[in-house]
Amino acid sequence: xxxxxxxxxxxxxxxxxGGGLGFGRAEVRAVDDVSFAVExxxxxxxxxxxxxxxxxxxxxxxRLDRPASGEVWLDGARIDNMPVPQLRRLRQQMQxxxxxxxxxxxxxxxxxxxxAEPLVNFGLLKSRKAVERRVGELLxxxxxxxxxxHRYPHEFSGGQRQRIxxxxxxxxSPRLIVCDEAVSALDVSVKAQIVNSLADLQRELGLAxxxxxxxxxxxxxxxxxxxxxxxxxxxxxADRRSLFSDPRHPYTRALLASTPAxxxxxxxxxxxLRGEPPSPTDIPSGCRLRTRCPHAFERCAxxxxxxxxxxxxxxxxxxxxxLPTLS
Amino acid sequence: xxxxxxxxxxxxxxxRTASGPAPAVRGLSFAVNxxxxxxxxxxxxxxxxxxALSIxxxxxxxxADVSGRVRLQGKDILGLGEPALRAMRGAAIGMVFQEPxxxxxxxxxxxxxxxxxxxxxxxxxxxxxxEQSEALLRQVGIAxxxxxxRLYPHQLSGGMCQRxxxxxxxxxxxxxxxxxxxxxxxxxxxxAQILALIRSLQARSQSGVLLITHDLGVVAELxxxxxxxxxxxxxxxxxxETIFARPRHPYTRGLLAARPRLGVSSESVPSRLVExxxxxxPAGADPPxxxxxxxxxxxxxxxxxxxxxxxxxxxGHVAACHRLEPACA
Numbered sequence: 001x002x003x004x005x006x007x008x009x010x011x012x013x014x015x016x017x018g019g020g021l022g023f024g025r026a027e028v029r030a031v032d033d034v035s036f037a038v039e040x041x042x043x044x045x046x047x048x049x050x051x052x053x054x055x056x057x058x059x060x061x062x063r064l065d066r067p068a069s070g071e072v073w074l075d076g077a078r079i080d081n082m083p084v085p086q087l088r089r090l091r092q093q094m095q096x097x098x099x100x101x102x103x104x105x106x107x108x109x110x111x112x113x114x115x116a117e118p119l120v121n122f123g124l125l126k127s128r129k130a131v132e133r134r135v136g137e138l139l140x141x142x143x144x145x146x147x148x149x150h151r152y153p154h155e156f157s158g159g160q161r162q163r164i165x166x167x168x169x170x171x172x173s174p175r176l177i178v179c180d181e182a183v184s185a186l187d188v189s190v191k192a193q194i195v196n197s198l199a200d201l202q203r204e205l206g207l208a209x210x211x212x213x214x215x216x217x218x219x220x221x222x223x224x225x226x227x228x229x230x231x232x233x234x235x236x237x238a239d240r241r242s243l244f245s246d247p248r249h250p251y252t253r254a255l256l257a258s259t260p261a262x263x264x265x266x267x268x269x270x271x272x273l274r275g276e277p278p279s280p281t282d283i284p285s286g287c288r289l290r291t292r293c294p295h296a297f298e299r300c301a302x303x304x305x306x307x308x309x310x311x312x313x314x315x316x317x318x319x320x321x322x323l324p325t326l327s
Numbered sequence: 328x329x330x331x332x333x334x335x336x337x338x339x340x341x342x343r344t345a346s347g348p349a350p351a352v353r354g355l356s357f358a359v360n361x362x363x364x365x366x367x368x369x370x371x372x373x374x375x376x377x378x379a380l381s382i383x384x385x386x387x388x389x390x391a392d393v394s395g396r397v398r399l400q401g402k403d404i405l406g407l408g409e410p411a412l413r414a415m416r417g418a419a420i421g422m423v424f425q426e427p428x429x430x431x432x433x434x435x436x437x438x439x440x441x442x443x444x445x446x447x448x449x450x451x452x453x454x455x456x457x458e459q460s461e462a463l464l465r466q467v468g469i470a471x472x473x474x475x476x477r478l479y480p481h482q483l484s485g486g487m488c489q490r491x492x493x494x495x496x497x498x499x500x501x502x503x504x505x506x507x508x509x510x511x512x513x514x515x516x517x518x519a520q521i522l523a524l525i526r527s528l529q530a531r532s533q534s535g536v537l538l539i540t541h542d543l544g545v546v547a548e549l550x551x552x553x554x555x556x557x558x559x560x561x562x563x564x565x566x567x568e569t570i571f572a573r574p575r576h577p578y579t580r581g582l583l584a585a586r587p588r589l590g591v592s593s594e595s596v597p598s599r600l601v602e603x604x605x606x607x608x609p610a611g612a613d614p615p616x617x618x619x620x621x622x623x624x625x626x627x628x629x630x631x632x633x634x635x636x637x638x639x640x641x642x643g644h645v646a647a648c649h650r651l652e653p654a655c656a
Contacts, residue, residue, distance in 0.1 A: 049514035050485075157606040158371070187370035187541065189603035189622075192585040196599050214514070217587035221597050240597065244590065258519035259589055260544030264567045267548045268526070272519035276484045 004093075004175050004208045005038040005061065010070035012056055016281045026281040030056040031067070032232035040175055043202060043209040045219040045240075047255070048229035051280055054212045057229070058180045061210065062096055063087060075175060092122045092172035099181035101161035105153040111164055112149035115139070118171045138167040143197060159190030163197070170201065176208045183218060195222055216255055220244055225313075228252045231280060231288040234307060238314035248316040250293045287319065295320055330401055331358035332535040333382070333503055338395035340374070340381045348392070349611040351377040353559035355395075359503065364529065364536040366546045366567070368582075369556035372607055375539045378556075379507050381405075382537075383422065384412045400502060418448040421496030421534075425508035427488035431480040437491055438476030444498040463494040468524055486517035490524065497528060504529070507539040522548045543586055547571065552643075555579045558608050558618035561637060565644040575646040577623050578603070617649065625650045 011033055016026040030053040038044045048054045059065040061072055063079055072080040075093055082090070095118075098104045105114055115135045118124075125131045132149075139148055142163040153161055162182065169177050179198070183191045199222055202209055213219055219226055220240065227237040228251060236249040247253050254273040261267045275292045278284060287305050290296040297319075305317045340352040352374040359365045369375040380386050381393045384407065397405040399419060407415070416422065424430050431440060441460040445451060451459070457476070464472035467490040480488055489509065496504060509525065510518040526549060529536055538549055546553055546567065553570045555563040555578065563576040574580045584601035605622040608614070616631040617623070623630065629649050637647045 049516065157609075159606050187607075188543070188582055188585050189370060190606055192587075192600035192602045193604070195587075196602060199597065199599070215587075216515070217589055220589060221587050221600055223597065254516055256589060258516045260518070260522065260542070261547040262544070262586070262588055263571050264547045264550075268523070270519040270522070270548070272523060273516040276486050276517055277514075 002040050003037045004040040004075055005210070006071075006073040007037070007061065008035050008071040008073075010034045010057070010060060010072065011068045012053075012060055012065065013068050028280045029232050029283060030280065031060065032283075033070070034229075034232075034234055035070075036227060036234070036237065038176065038208050038210055040208050041202070041206045042224040043199075043211050043222055045211040045213060045223035045226045046229055047213055047216050047219050047226060049214055049255075049277060051231075051277060052229045053232040053280075054214075054229050055180055058096075058178050058210065058212045062094065062178055089122075092118065092124070093174050094176045094178065095169035095172065095174040097162070097165050097169050097177060097179045097182040099185050101158065101165045101185075102153065104165055105161060105168075107153055109152070110149065111139075111144075111151055111153070114153070114164060115149075115167045115171055118168060122172050124172055134171070135167075138170055141170065141201065142167045143193075157190070159186055159194060162186060162194055166194075166197070166201070170205070173205075174207070176210065178210045178212070180212045181214065182211070184213065184215060191218070198222065216259065228255065231277060231283055233288065233317065235289065235318070236314075236316045237307065238311075238316075242311065242314045246314075248310060248314070249289075249318050250295055250320075251289050254292075287317075329361075332361045332363075332400060333359040333537065334396070334398040335378075335382065336396040336398075338378065338381060338397065339393070340377050340386065341392045343390055343392065344611075346611075350613065351391075351559055351610070352381065353613070355556075355559075355561055357554055357561070357564070359535040359537055361502065361535050362529075362533040364538055364549050364551045366538040366540060366550035366553045367556060368540060368543065368546055368553060370541055370607060372558075372610055373556040374559040375541075375556050376507055379505050379537065379539050383416060383420065383505065384409075414448070417444055417495075417501075418499045419502050421499070421501035421504045423489070423492050423496045423504065423506040423509045425511050427485060427492045427512070428480060430492055431488055433480050435479075436476065437478050437480065437483070441476065441491065441495055441498065444495040448499045459498075460494075463498055464491070466497075466528070467491070467494045468520070469494075484517075485513055486520065489513060489517075489521055493521075493524065493528070497532065497534075500532060501534060503535045503537065505537045505539070508541070509538075510545060511540070511542065518545075525549060543582065555582070558613075560618065561645075561647070562619070563644075563646040564637075565641075569641070569644055573644075575640050575644070575651055576619075576648050577625055577650070578619050579646075581622075617647075 010031055012031040014028040016028045046054045060067050067080055071078055112135055115138055116131045119131050144163050183194050195218055223240045225239050226243045227234045230251050236252045257271040273292050284291050286302050287300040290300040299319050305319050307315045307317045309315045336356050338352055338355045341348040341350040367375045382397050442456045445456050445459055460476055461472040469475050469490055510521050550567045553567050554561050557578050563579045574583055581603040585603055603622055608618055617635050620626050620630050635647045635649045637645045639645050
């Protein structure tokens with residue numbers, strides 16, 4: 001397997017107001033020293049709650065935002081500091097699908113023009129005929145009828161719009177697609193369709209997906225590997241099977257344990273994590289979870305746990321070797 | 328048997344649009360008893376939130392026509408004048424909506440807003456209002472109520488704001504609590520806290536709860552009885568255990584099957600989710616047959632010709648489907 005995306009020690013800070021009278025500049029450490037790789041053909045899911053930095057991480061990788069430090073490499077080329085003209089050519093390798101298809105599709109453009117735009121912009125196909133043929137293929141791939149090409153985004157349902165967004169992302173034959181909460185706004189019945197389509201397309205085309213989501217249930221159905229993010233850092237990263245069958249970090253366990261019951265007989269068994277995530281301007285010393293962690297001890301306040309391997313495909317950032325088993 | 332707390336009979340709500348009336352709720356009847364949680368479940372556009380707004384009289388009369396009958400504690404409340412509605416909202420009926428940040432006024436302190444909920448309905452002195460506000464915040468699990476009362480909404484997290492909203496909703500011990508997607512905007516670790524809070528508050532107060540949600544996980548956690556809505560109509564209603572264990576309508580079955588289930592990772596390849604094909608009919612469309620026809624795996628000719636009526640399939644269990652007996656059972 002070859003690595004299509006490499007991220008090294010990526011950091012992003014935003015200035016925050018606070019401190020009063022302009023003194024004591026506060027800083028939001030949205031992404032704080034994150035490193036990972038995505039292999040071609042795999043789905044790496046990044047899961048975490050709001051404010052954990054997962055969307056910022058996605059934007060840094062897409063170069064929609066510049067990191068404070070660290071490096072992003074796409075297909076062997078460093079892109080975080082690459083001049084824009086050069087970057088533009090590489091962009092076709094990396095496309096994006098966002099949460100709200102209504103705001104990411106131009107309401108005044110017909111579907112044909114929306115999907116053709118990357119083909120034309122990247123100069124991939126010269127003749128109008130070739131473009132139209134390719135758009136036809138793409139519509140078919142994402143399960144939209146051929147006559148969809150002459151219609152406008154508002155004429156489609158939410159799920160269909162997300163299919164248009166996916167077709168546009170696929171148009172320049174990218175090797176990596178960053179999906180930021182791509183199915184979160186969809187209704188249950190339609191969400192399943194889109195998750196399955198993404199999985200099929202990925203397998204057929206050998207795509208790599210970076211699937212950013214807060215929905216751990218969807219992640220389990222779509223991912224090859226999973227990274228769990230909390231307050232700007234990865235607290236655990238593992239292959240899908242180990243993460244769900246043997247979660248090691250207290251936060252990963254809390255995410256799994258607080259998922260609502262699947263059936264009424266399991267009601268009331270969800271174990272809430274106490275409190276709420278601290279403000280990203282006020283990150284606790286040592287381990288970031290310690291203010292909410294049921295297992296925290298002195299060392300957690302003084303020393304930041306580093307990601308350490310517990311198996312060749314599983315790493316966790318926690319001082320405890322063995323967590324007490326959950327009752 | 329005593330009369331239900333809330334009785335809704337043939338509720339119809341239709342929006343006036345430039346292209347004619349767009350019906351959102353097409354004849355919905357149900358009842359909520361004291362001490363009971365009734366969940367109305369549906370996807371976007373099913374009419375579930377419009378149902379709640381219609382009951383509360385919160386739809387603009389120039390934009391929507393509401394007809395039917397809504398009785399709270401035996402008293403008709405549909406078409407009440409604004410003063411009577413104001414006296415009822417917040418007192419007899421408490422409300423919790425999806426976006427706590429958008430429901431709280433950003434320029435007023437939490438103390439003012441919680442206090443207002445008490446002052447509007449009870450004649451109490453400033454000190455008594457403050458004491459009661461503190462007690463309410465403590466009741467919803469806020470550890471330092473005196474401090475939080477002095478803060479503004481933006482200084483609180485989403486979960487804390489939702490606790491404040493719940494405190495306001497239960498300030499006057501309402502007989503009925505309407506909760507429209509109360510945890511949808513919250514993170515999963517916080518959602519579990521809020522669900523536990525709603526459950527414990529209800530156990531204590533014995534009020535009725537009308538829970539509006541798209542999330543069957545929330546239903547599994549809170550509901551006693553469930554109504555499944557599709558395209559403005561009830562397609563199934565039953566006790567919560569029955570809905571999950573023996574769903575009869577193909578749409579209910581599809582919804583339950585389409586949920587991702589945690590703990591399937593023993594398989595080395597991710598399993599596919601079960602899909603419901605197609606998408607809900609566009610708003611306003613009302614073909615003569617079953618609204619679920621085009622997505623239904625068991626549809627037959629009659630389904631395109633006649634709308635299936637709601638029929639009783641067991642005690643306390645109704646469904647609207649032509650294929651209930653026996654093939655689909």
